[in-house]
Amino acid sequence: MANILAVDDSASMRQMVVFTLRGAGHQVTEAADGQAALDLAKRQRFDLVLSDVNMPRMDGITLARELRALPAFKFTPILMLTTEGGMGKKQEGKAAGATGWIVKPFNPEQLLATIKKVVG
Amino acid sequence: MSIDMEQFKATFIEESLEGLDIMESVLLEMQPGAADAEEVDNIFRAAHSIKGGSATFGFSDISNFTHVVETLLDQIRAGEREVTQEAIDLFLKSVDCIRDMLAGAQEGFEINLDQVAEVKAGLDRMLGSVAQAAAEAGPEAQDDATAASGWQIVFKPFPDMLRSGNDVVRLFRELDEMGEMKVEVDLEGLPALVDMEPEEACLSWTLALHGEIDREQIDEVFEWVDGDCELSIVPLGGDGAVAAEIPASETPAPEAAADGPAQAASPAPLQAAPEAGERRSRGDRRQGERRKNRASSENSSIRVGIDKVDALINLVGELVITQSMLGQLGEDFSMDKVERLKDGLAELERNTRELQENVMSIRMLPISFAFNRFPRMVHDLCGKLGKKIELKMSGEQTELDKTVMEKIGDPLVHLVRNAVDHGIETPEARLQAGKPETGTVHLNAYHQGGNILIEISDDGAGLNRERILAKAIERGLTSGGDNLSDAEVFDFLFQPGFSTAEVVSDVSGRGVGMDVVKRNITALGGAIDVESRPGNGSTFTIRLPLTLAILDGQLVRVGEQTFIIPLVSIIESLQVEPVRVNAIAGSAELYKLRDDYLPIIRLYDAFGLKPDSTNLEDGLLVVVEGHGQQAGLLVDDLLAQQQVVIKSLETNFKKVGGISGATILGDGTVALIVDIGGIIELSQNGGHKRANSAAA
CATH class of the missing domain: 3.30.70 (Alpha-Beta Plaits)
Structure with missing residues (x-):
C-alpha cells in the first residue's frame, strides 16, 4: 500500500480524503497548506502527493513546482484536487509538474479509483 | 467501499462558518474601488473552499449559491471587475445567506429560501452577460462514440x-x-x-x-x-x-x-419556496435555539496556545525544585537555617503565585472574541438608521475569562446598539450642532487591578438628565430632583421597564431593558457606571472580575464560623441603632436606612448557628444588594478582606441554599461563600412560611 501525502487547507476535505485512503489501507500524512507539505517532503518520501490548488501560504501549483525540484520527488505522482472544470488550472498544474488531477466534487469511490491509476 | 459522508459534515460546517467570519471581516474593511489583492484572495479562498466542500458533502444549494459568489470574486481577483459598494453589500448579504444555509444544513431544518433567491438573483444580475457567454461556450459534442x-x-x-x-x-x-x-x-x-x-x-x-x-x-x-x-x-x-x-x-x-462532470454539477436556478412564510417563522425560531446550543457546546472545550502550556510546565518544574530544596532543609533542620527556610518559603510563594496567574490565563481569551461582531452590526445599523458612524475599537487583546466573555456578549450588544440608535445623532443634527457628520462609537477594554473594564462611549448627544428625572418622578422612583447627582439620576436607567426613548425603534427598545443589562453584569460579579455630558456623548463603563474562579471577599464571623460575602455585593456596613429597627408581622424585622426599609437577615438564624449575641446592637449590619434587592445581614464581626478561590460546594458536597460555594482559608479551615441573592430569597420564603404557620 502506498504512503500518501494529502494536502488541503480545508479540514473537512482532508478528513474525508484521509479517512477514505486509510480505509483502503494506505498510509496517509496530512498537511494544511503547500508550505507545510513541502517541509514534510523535504524530510520524508511519499509514493503519491494529493494536493488542493487554492491554499494559503503556498498554493498547490507552487507546491508541485517545488516538489519536482526535489530529487526524491522527480517522478513521484502528484495529483491536484481541483474544482475547475476547465483546462486553465489543469494546464497550469501540469506545467508546474503535476501528474494529473481529480475534479471536485468527487466521492470516496472516485478518489480511490483515480488513486489506483497511479499507485496500482 | 461505501463511506458515510455524514461524519465529515460537522467539520465542514465548522470550517465554513470560520471562513464566513473571515469573509465578513475582510468585506467590512474593504473600500470600494481599492481592493487589496491579498484581501480579495482571502475571501476568494474562503468562498472557494465552501463551494468545494459543499459540493463534496452533498449541499448542492450552498454549492450553487457560493459558485456565483466565487465567480464574481475570481473576476475581481483577475482585475476584470471593479469593487463597488454594491458588490461589497451584496457579498455581505451572501455571507448571511450562506451562513443561514449552513445553519439549516446543520440543524436539518429548511431555511427561508426567499432571501437566498433574492440575493442569488442580485449576484446573477451582477455576473450578467459575462457568465452567459461562458456558459454558451460549454463543451462541444463529441463525434465517433x-x-x-x-x-x-x-x-x-x-x-x-x-x-x-x-x-x-x-x-x-x-x-x-x-x-x-x-x-x-x-x-x-x-x-x-x-x-x-x-x-x-x-x-x-x-x-x-x-x-x-x-x-x-x-x-x-x-x-x-x-x-x-x-x-x-x-x-x-x-x-x-x-x-x-x-x-x-x-x-x-x-x-x-x-x-462533463463539472458541468453537470454547475448551478441550477434556485427554486423559490412555495410556503416561504411558514418556513421563515420556523427558521427564525430555530435560530434562537441554535444559538443556545452553540453557546453550550462551546463550554465543553477551550483552545490554549502552546506557549501557555509550556509556561505552566516550566513553572511546575520550578515548583518541584523549590519543594525538593525545602524537603532537604527539613531533613536536618536547625535554627541556624532559619534564613534559608525563609528564602525557600518566599520562593515557594512566588512560584505559587506565578502558577496561579498562569493557570488562570488558560481560561483567558482576548476580548476581540466579543468585539468582532460589532463592525458588522454597526455597519448594518447605520444603513438601517441612516447614520454615519465610525466604530473604533481598542484593547482588543485584553484577556478575559471565557465564561465571563460568553455572558457579557448580550449586554455589550445592547449597549452598542443603544449608542448607535440613541446616542449618535443623525448626520443633519450633528452638522447643526457643529460636530463632524460622522459620529464615533468607541469600544475600549483594559485591565485595572483585578478587574477588566470595558467602555462603550459615543460622541453623541449625551443623556438627557431632565427627561430621565421626569420619567423617574412619573414612575414614583424619586420624589424630587435637584439634590440628586448626575450619577444618581443616570442610575434610574437601570430600573426595570425604564425607557426614555420617545420612539421605540426597530433597532433598540424592544423589551430587553437596561435593567437586564445590569442584572447580567451583576450576576457576573461586575458593575456598570454611566458618565454623560450633554452634547458630548456618554460613556458606559462595565467593570468585571477577570475570572469567576476568584472573588474579592469580605470575611465575616458568625459565632465560630467564618463566612465570605462577595465584596461587590456590599454597599456598606454599620452598627445597628435599635431605634431604627421595626418588627412587623411577627418575625420579619426591617431596618430604616435613610429613606429605605431593609429586611434584616440574621445569618446565625439562617444557618442555624450559635452567635456571640442575639442582640442586634451587639452585632454589625452588612448592607448588601443581590438580585436587585437590598438587605442587611447581621454578623458578629467583620474580619479581613481578601481574594478567595471559589470551590464548588455542589461537586464536593451538595447544593446548599444561600451558599454559592466554599473556599479554604490560609489556616486551612473551610469558609462558606454567601450567595446574596439566594439568601435574600431564602429569608423571604422562610418569613413567608413562618407567617403562614403563625396564622394557622
Whole structure:
C-alpha cells in the first residue's frame, strides 16, 4: 500500500480524503497548506502527493513546482484536487509538474479509483 | 467501499462558518474601488473552499449559491471587475445567506429560501452577460462514440513526459483492462546507448486495442498526458488506420470529457419556496435555539496556545525544585537555617503565585472574541438608521475569562446598539450642532487591578438628565430632583421597564431593558457606571472580575464560623441603632436606612448557628444588594478582606441554599461563600412560611 501525502487547507476535505485512503489501507500524512507539505517532503518520501490548488501560504501549483525540484520527488505522482472544470488550472498544474488531477466534487469511490491509476 | 459522508459534515460546517467570519471581516474593511489583492484572495479562498466542500458533502444549494459568489470574486481577483459598494453589500448579504444555509444544513431544518433567491438573483444580475457567454461556450459534442471492433492508438511521448510523474506502464495497464491489446514498439527514436538520458522517454508505440470500447474511455486514460505526447486514436479497420498522426495537444476531446462532470454539477436556478412564510417563522425560531446550543457546546472545550502550556510546565518544574530544596532543609533542620527556610518559603510563594496567574490565563481569551461582531452590526445599523458612524475599537487583546466573555456578549450588544440608535445623532443634527457628520462609537477594554473594564462611549448627544428625572418622578422612583447627582439620576436607567426613548425603534427598545443589562453584569460579579455630558456623548463603563474562579471577599464571623460575602455585593456596613429597627408581622424585622426599609437577615438564624449575641446592637449590619434587592445581614464581626478561590460546594458536597460555594482559608479551615441573592430569597420564603404557620 502506498504512503500518501494529502494536502488541503480545508479540514473537512482532508478528513474525508484521509479517512477514505486509510480505509483502503494506505498510509496517509496530512498537511494544511503547500508550505507545510513541502517541509514534510523535504524530510520524508511519499509514493503519491494529493494536493488542493487554492491554499494559503503556498498554493498547490507552487507546491508541485517545488516538489519536482526535489530529487526524491522527480517522478513521484502528484495529483491536484481541483474544482475547475476547465483546462486553465489543469494546464497550469501540469506545467508546474503535476501528474494529473481529480475534479471536485468527487466521492470516496472516485478518489480511490483515480488513486489506483497511479499507485496500482 | 461505501463511506458515510455524514461524519465529515460537522467539520465542514465548522470550517465554513470560520471562513464566513473571515469573509465578513475582510468585506467590512474593504473600500470600494481599492481592493487589496491579498484581501480579495482571502475571501476568494474562503468562498472557494465552501463551494468545494459543499459540493463534496452533498449541499448542492450552498454549492450553487457560493459558485456565483466565487465567480464574481475570481473576476475581481483577475482585475476584470471593479469593487463597488454594491458588490461589497451584496457579498455581505451572501455571507448571511450562506451562513443561514449552513445553519439549516446543520440543524436539518429548511431555511427561508426567499432571501437566498433574492440575493442569488442580485449576484446573477451582477455576473450578467459575462457568465452567459461562458456558459454558451460549454463543451462541444463529441463525434465517433464507439467503434465496433476497436481502436488503433499511436502514442509517442515527448521526452519529458515522465517528469510529470506519468508512467507509460500505468497507461498501458489501464488500456489492457479494457480489452485485448497488441503492442508494437517503435525503436526509431532510441538514441545510442551513450547518448541515452534515463529520465527521458524515447520510445513510441502503436497499440491495437480490440473490443467494444468508448472513445471517451480511451481519452480518459490519456487525459493527464494530453500535451505531453503525440497521440492519434482512430477506429481499427476503417480508413482511419492510415490516418495521419495528430498531435494530441490540438485535440480538444480530453478537455471536453473532463468538463462533463463539472458541468453537470454547475448551478441550477434556485427554486423559490412555495410556503416561504411558514418556513421563515420556523427558521427564525430555530435560530434562537441554535444559538443556545452553540453557546453550550462551546463550554465543553477551550483552545490554549502552546506557549501557555509550556509556561505552566516550566513553572511546575520550578515548583518541584523549590519543594525538593525545602524537603532537604527539613531533613536536618536547625535554627541556624532559619534564613534559608525563609528564602525557600518566599520562593515557594512566588512560584505559587506565578502558577496561579498562569493557570488562570488558560481560561483567558482576548476580548476581540466579543468585539468582532460589532463592525458588522454597526455597519448594518447605520444603513438601517441612516447614520454615519465610525466604530473604533481598542484593547482588543485584553484577556478575559471565557465564561465571563460568553455572558457579557448580550449586554455589550445592547449597549452598542443603544449608542448607535440613541446616542449618535443623525448626520443633519450633528452638522447643526457643529460636530463632524460622522459620529464615533468607541469600544475600549483594559485591565485595572483585578478587574477588566470595558467602555462603550459615543460622541453623541449625551443623556438627557431632565427627561430621565421626569420619567423617574412619573414612575414614583424619586420624589424630587435637584439634590440628586448626575450619577444618581443616570442610575434610574437601570430600573426595570425604564425607557426614555420617545420612539421605540426597530433597532433598540424592544423589551430587553437596561435593567437586564445590569442584572447580567451583576450576576457576573461586575458593575456598570454611566458618565454623560450633554452634547458630548456618554460613556458606559462595565467593570468585571477577570475570572469567576476568584472573588474579592469580605470575611465575616458568625459565632465560630467564618463566612465570605462577595465584596461587590456590599454597599456598606454599620452598627445597628435599635431605634431604627421595626418588627412587623411577627418575625420579619426591617431596618430604616435613610429613606429605605431593609429586611434584616440574621445569618446565625439562617444557618442555624450559635452567635456571640442575639442582640442586634451587639452585632454589625452588612448592607448588601443581590438580585436587585437590598438587605442587611447581621454578623458578629467583620474580619479581613481578601481574594478567595471559589470551590464548588455542589461537586464536593451538595447544593446548599444561600451558599454559592466554599473556599479554604490560609489556616486551612473551610469558609462558606454567601450567595446574596439566594439568601435574600431564602429569608423571604422562610418569613413567608413562618407567617403562614403563625396564622394557622
